[in-house]
Amino acid sequence: MFRDSTLISRSDPLHTLIILIHGKAVHGRGIVLLNASETETRIKHLDGFVSVSFFLSQTHETVGEYVQWRSPAHLATAFRRPEFYEHLRVFEGLTSAEVGFYSVERIIAPQDVALGPLFTGTVDVQILKLPNENMDAAIARIGQWGEIAQGQSKSLRAVVVHADRANAKAALFIHHDAADTERAWYADTEMPEIDRGERMTRYTTVSAPAATEQPLRYVLTSTVAHKAHDT
């Protein structure tokens, strides 16, 4: 029905952000709805936007965002627009966020990964610290693990290996067939874990608009009231 899908492809050199937001369960639905709404109403109309897929953990304590822009320059330009940044301050102080800027290094799957209604949308996300020396070898080790894990699992549909070489980070996007399947985390003494998303389910994907669509125009102002709010 909606433009509710995107593709993760090795051949498409998109600028990818993976964001993990951790907070209290009572805020989880509010965060995912506000961020999805802001993306649908305004951000998707900014030049260079490709897509954002939103994920929410079963406990509602973690929100994941898989973000695609045409290039770092497009994102940098968008970042200066109020339509982009107004909502970012709303949950500041109530949540913590781990943000990385990635390229897709490997897709361990028979084909490119589609995020959309046809996919069950269950994912595990893991962020790792890459060793500064010989990142390529470290990424290759992750890839080998992904191949073995997929060969041993009946439910693991894809492992997407991302790298943020400037900040020496790797992100694993691990796609499963169903929510109740066994988890598969990468463990390596030379690559400590920076962050981990609890098992998350896709909420929606917002992709670039049709030519006929228009953005909503409004001003969103974060209040200071929440700074004294302890929930």
Added chain:
Amino acid sequence: MLSIQASARQFTGFIVLDCAPVQAECVALFSASATENRLKHFDGFAGAVFFASICGRFVLEYVIWKGPAALAAAREDPTFSEHMKVVEHHCSLRYVSFSSISNSVGIDAIRFERGDRFFMRLHKCPAAESVSRTRDLLGSIPELASANSLFQMAEDGTSLVLLSRDAIDTPGAAALRTIFGDSAFHHEFAVVESVAPPSVRERSAALYNLALVPGESPGPQHIK
């Protein structure tokens, strides 16, 4: 996710917005976010469902309050109408009705999950119709009785809104037409989001304000 108990009687509102050229899903998600983060914390809020038509042009909002007084009190708070002013600026109001004559039909609870499909029919009655006769008629239409439906009748009995899981087939539609006349509006919708009342753990938190871009005037219509 919102669930309506079978045979529940409530104070409800049905609002239909014409959104072109902005897409209906965009407006529905915007309203759902504002409701989840702000409106649901008002006393008397009992639930809301936000739909987008499959054609992408219309938004349907189904809102439930504990009573007219609770809604009137909420309206007094400026926060209540902030997002509506934005919506009114971009959309035109096609239909609105609030009424206490609002019942679910069928034996099971009705659940509204993202992506669920519903058919909405609006009938403008040629003459005021009685509630009991309307309820009897709706109960005799198999698609409504078996598939968990809702109806709302205007307080003066001159309009009827039906929300059903299934399209109403020819005999059922003919029966409706006999009493209520031709359907004035009939579209298929998908649930974009539903918002349940807050749990006891959730505390009210006005985390942000919404306003029109300076220099832009609000639309001429008032939705709620």
